[in-house]
Amino acid sequence: MNVHAPPWPACSNVVQQRWYSSAAAAAAASSAQVSVVPCLKDNYAYVMHGGGVPVTVVDPGEAVPVERELARLGVAPEYVLLTHHHDDHVGGVTRIKEAHPNVKVVYCEADRDRMPVSADVAVSPSSTFALGDLQAEVIDTGGHTRHHVAFHIADAGVVFTGDALFVLGCGRLFEGTAEQMHESLARLAALPPKTRVYAGHEYSVANADFARAIDPKNAGLRARANQLRVLRSAGMPTLPTTIESERELNIFLRASEKEIADSVSKSVGEEVSDPVNVFAALRRLKDNA
Ligand SMILES: [Zn+2]
Structure with a gap:
């Protein structure tokens, strides 16, 4: 653990415009569902669907189980959200992008040099972006990696926390400091209490x-x-x-x-x-x- 890392440059503000969900889209989104897709040894990818929410894959550590779930639901993915660059979270994104060329891949712009595919929507921490008709919030959850982000979709009542926050635990500090991770977790803890938390591992x-x-x-x-x-x-x-x-x-x-x-x-x-x-x-x- 490098506790004396110098401050890293903040992700540049590629998406700066603030965007608000329409009332109708927000109301419908509360009935969105999230499929839990086991990947690799103990990873979870997710497929959010229903309730008018665009079909959204999160952290596909491998493609096959995600494609199987998409086929079972009879849907095509519109977005892939990546919380950070580790292989067990992005290992399936290349194949998913090949199979669904129109899918929009979303990740922190500062991680572009170490992601396997280019970003269709490059985001910065503490910004928002349009996820279909909804507004998604990018939460700075650096600590596990420098540019780790979580995705909060308030209207659907969900947050995807990758390797920042787990059930009764948190991610290891590979690139960040304890102070940074402590602040990241405080940002997540400040979300509305009923928010459903979908984490990256079964630990x-x-x-x-x-x-x-x-x-x-x-x-x-x-x-x-x-x-x-x-x-x-x-x-x-x-x-x-x-x-x-x-x-x-x-x-x-x-x-x-x-x-x-x-x-x-x-x-x-x-x-x-x-x-x-x-x-x-x-x-x-x-x-x-
Ligand atoms: Zn990781």
């Missing part, structure tokens, strides 16, 4: 085990851990979660709570109280768990 049970080691007396966490285990043993995905559930239970969003700080201090053998330092220590403990 929930391992995250729950780690969270319970840090916060063992939390009855809500115990109940949630049991629920996650039941889902997994039935072969079901544990996604989506909600912002509300993660704010309440995810220890990486609770670094400012005294109980978490005290537990972390005990684990590392020294007093840690500043929320960024608590978060950094939690992330290190999880990396070594």
Whole structure:
């Protein structure tokens, strides 16, 4: 982890115009559905569809399972959203673009040199873009990678968080600092509580085990851990979660709570109280768990 990385240039503002969804499109979008598509070992791609929302693929780690789901639904993709450049999130995009030449690929403009296809819609963090008749918000979630972004479609009540926020966990810091990731998670935590969260990996049970080691007396966490285990043993995905559930239970969003700080201090053998330092220590403990 490079904690002393120099500040990187912000993504340039390719899409600056603010854009608002029409009331009718917004109302319909609340009934949009999201298919969870397992890819590779433990990745999830997603297909958002229905409710007048354009058919939108998110983070296709491989093409075949995504194409199978599109065929099952009888739809063609209109957009592909990519949260970051890692292979397990973009591995299928070239084939999807070849099979559907009109599909619009959307990602952070600053990642253009390390993406396998060119962007049809190059976005910058903290901007919005038109996703069909809807407005989609690009949330700066740097930390796992420099230019990682999340996609929030408020009218559909969903956010796609890639490798920033997981059920009861968060992504590893490969290119960013603990402070940056802490801020990224705070941006996600500030979304409306009922927002459904679709993350990039099925790490929930391992995250729950780690969270319970840090916060063992939390009855809500115990109940949630049991629920996650039941889902997994039935072969079901544990996604989506909600912002509300993660704010309440995810220890990486609770670094400012005294109980978490005290537990972390005990684990590392020294007093840690500043929320960024608590978060950094939690992330290190999880990396070594
Ligand atoms: Zn990644």
